[in-house]
Amino acid sequence: MKKIKKLHQILVVAILSILLTNCEGSIEGINTDPFAATAIDPSLLMPQVLVAGFSANRTVELNSMNMHSQSWSATVGFGVFRNPELYNISPNTTNNVWVGQYTTALRNLSQMRILTEANNPSALNIIGQAQVLEAFAYLNLTQIFGDIPFSQAIQVSEFPNPEFDTQEEVLRGIPVLIDQALANLSADTDIIGSADLLYSGDRTAWIRFANSLKLKALMLIANVDPSSVQSEIQNVANQPLILENSQDAILNYSDAPGNENPIWRTIDRFGGGVNSFWGAGIPIVNIMNASDDPRRATYFDTIEGGNYVGQEQGVFSTAGVSTISLNIIRPAMPDIYASAAETNFYLAEAALLGYISGDANDFYRAGIMASMNSYDGTPGAISQADKDAFMSSAKGTITGDAQDAALTKIHEEIYVANFTRAIESWTNTRRNKVPALTLPTGAVIGDFIRRYQIPLSEVTSNPNAPAVEDLDTPMWFEN
Numbered sequence: 416m417k418k419i420k421k422l423h424q425i426l427v428v429a430i431l432s433i434l435l436t437n438c439e440g441s442i443e444g445i446n447t448d449p450f451a452a453t454a455i456d457p458s459l460l461m462p463q464v465l466v467a468g469f470s471a472n473r474t475v476e477l478n479s480m481n482m483h484s485q486s487w488s489a490t491v492g493f494g495v496f497r498n499p500e501l502y503n504i505s506p507n508t509t510n511n512v513w514v515g516q517y518t519t520a521l522r523n524l525s526q527m528r529i530l531t532e533a534n535n536p537s538a539l540n541i542i543g544q545a546q547v548l549e550a551f552a553y554l555n556l557t558q559i560f561g562d563i564p565f566s567q568a569i570q571v572s573e574f575p576n577p578e579f580d581t582q583e584e585v586l587r588g589i590p591v592l593i594d595q596a597l598a599n600l601s602a603d604t605d606i607i608g609s610a611d612l613l614y615s616g617d618r619t620a621w622i623r624f625a626n627s628l629k630l631k632a633l634m635l636i637a638n639v640d641p642s643s644v645q646s647e648i649q650n651v652a653n654q655p656l657i658l659e660n661s662q663d664a665i666l667n668y669s670d671a672p673g674n675e676n677p678i679w680r681t682i683d684r685f686g687g688g689v690n691s692f693w694g695a696g697i698p699i700v701n702i703m704n705a706s707d708d709p710r711r712a713t714y715f716d717t718i719e720g721g722n723y724v725g726q727e728q729g730v731f732s733t734a735g736v737s738t739i740s741l742n743i744i745r746p747a748m749p750d751i752y753a754s755a756a757e758t759n760f761y762l763a764e765a766a767l768l769g770y771i772s773g774d775a776n777d778f779y780r781a782g783i784m785a786s787m788n789s790y791d792g793t794p795g796a797i798s799q800a801d802k803d804a805f806m807s808s809a810k811g812t813i814t815g816d817a818q819d820a821a822l823t824k825i826h827e828e829i830y831v832a833n834f835t836r837a838i839e840s841w842t843n844t845r846r847n848k849v850p851a852l853t854l855p856t857g858a859v860i861g862d863f864i865r866r867y868q869i870p871l872s873e874v875t876s877n878p879n880a881p882a883v884e885d886l887d888t889p890m891w892f893e894n
């Protein structure tokens with residue numbers, strides 16, 4: 416198997432420099448993407464897609480979703496922290512996310528495919544890589560906005576004003592797109608290698624990533640219409656999946672200056688390296704306190720007396736509140752696109768509900784262990800004795816539990832495991848209604864936030880854009 420020529424490190428550094436200084440900038444010129452390419456090596460586009468297209472807003476703008484799921488809380492009243500916790504979502508946030516996913520990610524992924532088809536048409540693996548990331552982009556977008564351009568998206572000459580597909584259509588279309596990607600990844604061809612910041616050109620890893628995304632989309636559909644996708648869920652459960660931490664799809668940051676996680680850079684630059692900006696949410700602390708979860712010491716600092724205490728949403732104070740530990744908010748904190756913990760918990764739920772064969776308890780326990788093991792080798796590493804004690808506790812098994820009680824445990828544990836994964840955490844609280852949340856004090860709407868609104872730039876430029884939905888309008892996948 417050949418690999419595309421090695422990407423120079425200076426490109427990644429330059430890209431990071433651009434995104435970290437412009438994440439809140441103007442979106443003027445959205446229709447003339449300066450990074451769109453017509454005659455370059457497609458491998459040069461991969462870091463741009465991953466770093467600037469996805470992780471720039473997943474780690475900055477979308478960090479607010481940690482507050483929407485109430486696993487994090489803001490502990491200062493500055494507008495940039497206060498407003499999203501109170502559901503006052505900045506137009507810059509929605510614009511940056513929309514532009515990042517559609518323009519920087521999807522348009523450049525389209526260019527990757529076009530360039531490959533024109534110049535190296537036998538390199539089907541590169542096309543497959545692009546299609547997996549396209550599916551990831553659409554999955555991100557529909558979780559945030561609901562109905563989005565999908566079937567007509569990024570086809571400017573044919574559809575300059577794309578129609579919006581319903582969320583159901585998008586979720587049912589994503590597995591079809593992934594099947595196309597899997598077909599293109601089915602045999603060895605040229606593949607993007609060193610410029611692939613997720614898997615360094617490991618074809619089998621891309622197949623696991625694709626199948627894991629497919630499982631997630633199908634489980635969102637199953638929350639509303641399980642009979643229509645049960646056979647598909649069983650089929651994908653039999654395919655290679657991300658089941659071990661070494662297989663996770665991760666965009667790694669590092670300690671190198673300019674390459675640190677943007678959340679760390681926020682507290683480094685504006686807090687002197689001390690986290691006074693984010694605290695523990697009450698729901699997650701209550702769940703973890705009830706089971707003496709050893710991940711508390713990884714996630715949170717203790718208050719006086721050695722206790723872990725969450726912060727009420729909308730209050731904004733560090734007094735008597737456990738702040739999020741620098742074990743978590745560190746320079747190398749990764750952006751996790753798909754994890755073994757998440758996949759195993761989806762399989763546990765599917766097995767418990769009879770969608771697939773297999774032992775739900777085995778998948779459940781594998782999900783917990785994957786979560787705890789994910790901190791091995793980091794400042795927040797959990798001792799084996801603490802892992803063993805937790806797995807031996809009542810929370811470490813669902814064997815003997817009634818189905819509803821077992822399902823609640825699964826949903827609580829995916830919530831705990833997704834602690835740093837903002838969009839995924841918010842999606843599961845909307846999908847599962849676990850844990851129970853409390854409306855933030857001073858929230859600008861009378862119900863919980865369920866979506867972000869389509870940005871004004873799209874509404875005013877695309878005559879096919881639908882009417883703007885209220886923030887508390889439920890997603891289709893909610894039950």
